Amino acid sequence: LAIKRNMKWVIQLTILLAVGATIFYGFYPILYMLGISETLSSTLGIILAIALSIVLYKFPEWYVIDTIGIIIGAAASSIFGISFGILPAIVLLSLLAIYDAISVYKTKHMIDLAEGVMDLRLPILFIIPKKLNYSFIKDGMKKEGERDAFFMGLGDAVMPTVLVVSANVFIAHTGFISYPALGAIIGTLTGFIGLTIFVMKGKPQAGLPFLNSGVILGYLAGALLSGTPLLG
Known part of the structure; x- marks a missing residue:
């Protein structure tokens, strides 16, 4: 609504305040x-x-956005991860994956939203340049033709990590990380590889169906292989 009414400053101010608080x-x-x-x-x-x-x-150059995005992502996933139990985290990730798929492939409003807030140059996504001399300030995000960088929503990185944190916090274990949490990490990376294959074809993709399904399946595999109760 704010984008349609040319009130992007409202979104920018809100996100900047949220960024500061999360940092x-x-x-x-x-x-x-x-x-x-x-x-x-x-x-x-x-x-x-x-x-x-x-x-x-x-x-707001790409490496500044990415660096602050990593800080925000780590903080947000930790906060949500220690706040949710394992079952609520799995339910949340499942619902978000379905919503993301619908909003990207069917209604396509997520694509319009991403393009609408891109000019704000805020850490709501990660930017991976295809060339060394790429500048997000100068080049931005092309809406037509081949883009000079890959773009991944910050939420695509944060949400799967919530289950990783929950699995490590709420499951008793010795050592640095529990087996279910390790399985969740491997599952996330596997989902990311699958997502990357489709992204390389040049069309926008919903990230959460790949990443959330990967982290959930990885968690379940880690729990089953280690003999850990599925819900901790």
Whole structure:
């Protein structure tokens, strides 16, 4: 609605505020776990959030967007992962995969939305250039013809990782990672390979059907092979 009414600044402001908040919640616990006091951790988290948000707004080059996207993705997936149990995460990922498929292949409104917010140059996607001299500021995202970069929605990276985090948090294990979580990672990568094959053909693809199905199947395989109860 905001795009149709030429009010993209509303979307930009909202996303920038969300970016800043997510960056803060990403850095704060890390700083605190490093032994820094709560007050100083909060202060440094706020400073980093503001600084990175300003850099993003002033210089939205592809590597800036990707770097901040990684920070946001890690923070968001961690927050959601420790908030959801395994079953709610699986249900959520299944529903989102269905929605993504419908919105890309049938109604196609997700494609229109992606193109509409592309000019905002915000970390809502990852940009993988096809050539070294590519500049997102100058070249942007071509709507016609062959594009100079691959584009992947940030949500496509965040949502599968939610189950990975949940599987590692809610399943008792020894060592750094549980077998179901490891299986979920392998499943996600397998789904990503499948997605990449279709993307290379040049047509927009719904990422979540590939990635979410991969992470769910990988989780189930890891749980079954390790003898872990499916729901932890």
